[in-house]
Structures are given as structure tokens and as C-alpha cells.
Amino acid sequence: MSSSPPTPPAAPALLPRSEEELARLPASERIRYRLLDARCRHHANDNISAFVREGELDELKAEVQAKAQELLHALVIDTDSDHNTHGTAERLARMYIDEVFGGRYRPMPTVTEFPNAERLNELMIVGPITVRSACSHHLCPILGKVWVGLLPNEHSNLIGLSKYARICDWIMSRPQIQEEAVMMLANELQERVRPDGLAIVMEADHFCMHWRGVKDDESAMVNSVMRGAFLKDANLRREFLSLLARKQS
Numbered sequence: 001m002s003s004s005p006p007t008p009p010a011a012p013a014l015l016p017r018s019e020e021e022l023a024r025l026p027a028s029e030r031i032r033y034r035l036l037d038a039r040c041r042h043h044a045n046d047n048i049s050a051f052v053r054e055g056e057l058d059e060l061k062a063e064v065q066a067k068a069q070e071l072l073h074a075l076v077i078d079t080d081s082d083h084n085t086h087g088t089a090e091r092l093a094r095m096y097i098d099e100v101f102g103g104r105y106r107p108m109p110t111v112t113e114f115p116n117a118e119r120l121n122e123l124m125i126v127g128p129i130t131v132r133s134a135c136s137h138h139l140c141p142i143l144g145k146v147w148v149g150l151l152p153n154e155h156s157n158l159i160g161l162s163k164y165a166r167i168c169d170w171i172m173s174r175p176q177i178q179e180e181a182v183m184m185l186a187n188e189l190q191e192r193v194r195p196d197g198l199a200i201v202m203e204a205d206h207f208c209m210h211w212r213g214v215k216d217d218e219s220a221m222v223n224s225v226m227r228g229a230f231l232k233d234a235n236l237r238r239e240f241l242s243l244l245a246r247k248q249s
């Protein structure tokens with residue numbers, strides 16, 4: 001087997017468009033145009049807020065609502081006389097854009113970092129942080145918990161405890177794959193805090209396993225990321241995992 005990485009597909013050549021031309025397009029096309037123009041990846045779990053202009057989220061919601069209405073129509077649901085589904089398309093659009101996938105459209109929450117004045121260098125554990133996400137495959141809920149272990153050094157930036165939950169929520173509020181979600185969270189925290197060691201454990205329930213498919217009731221999935229000192233030092237890793245087990249019970 002060859003080990004060379006696959007060559008990325010060539011970016012499509014975009015015709016340059018003026019702001020007036022863009023303004024005539026639906027908001028989703030306008031945003032997509034900017035993303036393609038910047039050759040920016042826009043997978044389900046990517047944040048695209050830098051490409052969304054003021055007022056466009058409302059336009060996007062209207063578009064999603066119209067498409068969701070078509071979906072209900074294709075499912076042969078009479079949303080006119082069925083009062084239960086009358087407002088469903090609008091509710092879906094708001095739920096996706098503002099809430100459950102809001103982490104794609106909102107910028108990163110502001111997080112104040114402060115220097116490690118006390119020169120803390122002991123293992124810190126944050127958690128359990130509640131995780132509410134959705135799987136990219138079925139858009140079914142993923143509900144679970146995350147624990148973060150940090151080994152700061154004198155140059156680390158510290159962030160307030162509640163900020164871990166806010167950053168986590170921002171990353172999880174997107175259609176995700178659990179393995180990628182923990183990596184994204186690790187990258188974000190690594191960049192902000194710059195600790196000597198970082199460990200993340202996520203345990204979550206995947207509702208696409210309960211609700212459909214095998215309908216398995218034992219479907220919790222556990223993932224972890226270990227970096228720096230947690231990778232090199234087996235004692236530190238053990239300490240983190242044993243404290244986590246105690247916090248969990």
C-alpha cells in the first residue's frame with residue numbers, strides 16, 4: 001500500500017462575482033461562494049461564522065424553513081390541516097441554526113485568558129461537562145459528558161472554569177463524529193491554554209443506535225485524546241483516569 005496522502009481535489013474555478021450579483025443569490029449560495037473563494041473547508045462540523053454577514057442568518061433560516069417544508073411535503077404529511085406539524089418547518093429551521101447546529105454559525109465565545117500568576121503546575125480536572133451534539137450521519141442526538149485534564153506550566157494561559165463548558169458547547173453544537181469532536185476540542189484548548197499536558201475523555205450516547213438501526217440500548221461510546229505529558233507519563237495518565245472514575249460515581 002502506498003503511504004502518500006491522497007491529493008486533494010482541485011478547487012473549482014469560481015467566476016468572480018460582484019457584491020450586486022451576490023446579493024441576488026440565496027444566502028446559502030452567497031455564503032458558499034465566499035467559502036469556495038477562500039478555499040475554506042465547510043464540512044458539517046466546521047465553523048463558518050467568518051463567512052456569514054449581518055442579517056444572513058435570518059435569510060438562512062427562511063431558506064431552511066422552505067426546504068424543511070418540502071421535506072414534510074415529500075413525506076406526505078398534510079401540514080395544512082395537521083395542526084401538530086403546521087409550524088414544524090419553522091421550528092426545525094430555528095432549532096438547527098440557532099440551537100443544535102449553532103456552533104457552525106456563531107463565532108467562538110469570548111474567552112478571557114489570564115497568565116498563570118500562581119505558577120500552578122498540578123493536574124487540573126474539569127468536568128463532567130454536559131455534551132449535546134448530533135451525529136453527522138443521521139443528525140440524531142448525541143448526549144454525553146466530557147472531562148478535561150490539564151497539566152499547566154508557568155507559561156500557560158488559564159481560562160475560567162465555565163469557559164471550558166462554553167468552548168465545548170460551541171464545538172459540540174454541530175453535526176459531529178465523536179472522534180473528530182474530541183480532537184477539535186483538544187486543538188482549541190491546546191491553542192488557548194498551552195499546557196504541558198492535555199487529556200480529554202468523552203463518553204456519549206448515540207441516539208441513532210437507540211432509535212434506529214440495531215436499537216441497541218448499550219450504545220455509549222468512549223473516546224479519549226492524550227497529549228504531551230499525558231502521553232509520556234503513565235503515572236499522570238493513571239492519576240487522571242482514577243480521579244475521573246471517582247468524579248463519575
Ligand SMILES: [Zn+2]
Nearest residue numbers: 135137138208
Ligand atoms: Zn448516526
